[in-house]
Amino acid sequence: MPGGIVVAVLTVVVLVLGCGGLWLSRRHTLDRRVGSFRCRLRSGTRWPGGVAQYGAASLYWWRSASLAPRPARRWERQSLAVVERRAAEAPDASGQLVVRCQARSNGRPVEFELMLSPEAYAGLTSWIEATPARVGSVI
Structure with a gap:
């Protein structure tokens, strides 16, 4: 029996x-992608952390606490609009901004909030404004 316990413990370890190791590799890969930035996405009353990345046609968001190879959320660039920007009020969010956005996800209209740094906000608005034929999509 003691040999079985040792094997079980070693298997768990x-x-x-x-x-x-997979989580660290995934996190490192997401953080180093071109056009990626750390942000939080409001999920009810919680703000889980993650990494967003600009794509050619969509904005992608991956949860930090996940091993999933695909993004948890995807919003279409052509329909993405920032409708409100304000300073974050959370005690651990000093200097962060909260932006309320509207977009289409899987063909349906959605509204969501991101908490991000001012630098990431500048990048996001630049990326949105660089979309062809955009008028009034950023405040």
């Missing part, structure tokens, strides 16, 4: 280390 290997699985935990493997998942941790």
